[in-house]
Amino acid sequence: DTGVSQDPRHKITKRGQNVTFRCDPISEHNRLYWYRQTLGQGPEFLTYFQNEAQLEKSRLLSDRFSAERPKGSFSTLEIQRTEQGDSAMYLCASSLALGQVSGNTIYFGEGSWLTVV
C-alpha cells in the first residue's frame, strides 16, 4: 500500500499563471477528496469524487478551479489565472465507500504547497 500520492509537493507561480496538481489515491479507493488548508486553519473541503463522478463542489471552488478524475483513478486540480489568495496547501484524500472494509477512514496525502507571487 503506497498511500495517497500528490505531485508536485511545492509550486511557486506568478500571479495569473495556471497550475495543475495531481493526486493518485490508494489503489482500491473509490472516493477521492480535495481540501485546501491555509496557515493557521484546518483543512477546508473543496470537492469530492465517487469513481469518476464529481458529486459535490464547495462554494470555495470558484470558476477558476476545476477538478477531474478521468476513469476514476488519479485526479487533477487545476487553478486558472492564479491569485495571491490561492496560496495554500492543497490536500488530496481517498477512502472506500461506507460499508466496505476500512470504510469511514479518509487517508490524506502529503499535500501540494502553492505559493503565488
Next chain:
Amino acid sequence: AQSVTQLGSHVSVSEGALVLLRCNYSSSVPPYLFWYVQYPNQGLQLLLKYTTGATLVKGINGFEAEFKKSETSFHLTKPSAHMSDAAEYFCAVSATGGYQKVTFGTGTKLQVIP
C-alpha cells in the same frame, strides 16, 4: 450540518505531563469523529476514530479519546507527553451515511517543553 470547535489554539505541556486537547462537535445526525495529527509541512495522519461501539477509543502513539454524547465532546488525551508529540492536532467530524464529507476544526498546536 456539522461543525467542530477546538478549545485552545495552542497548548503547552511539560514532557511527561498529561496531554488534554479539547474538541466539541455539532452534528444533526450521529457522527463519526476523528483526530488527525499534522507535522510541519506534511499531510494529516489519522490518530484515532470513533464510529460506533465502545466510546473510549485508543489510537496510535499512546493517544486515546472518549466520545461523550451528552457533552458533545471528543477530547484527546495522552498520559505522558513525549517531545515527538509536538505537532498540530485536528479534530474532525463526518455524518454517518452519505459520502463522509469531513469537517475539520481549526487545530490545536501542541508544544512539549523539556
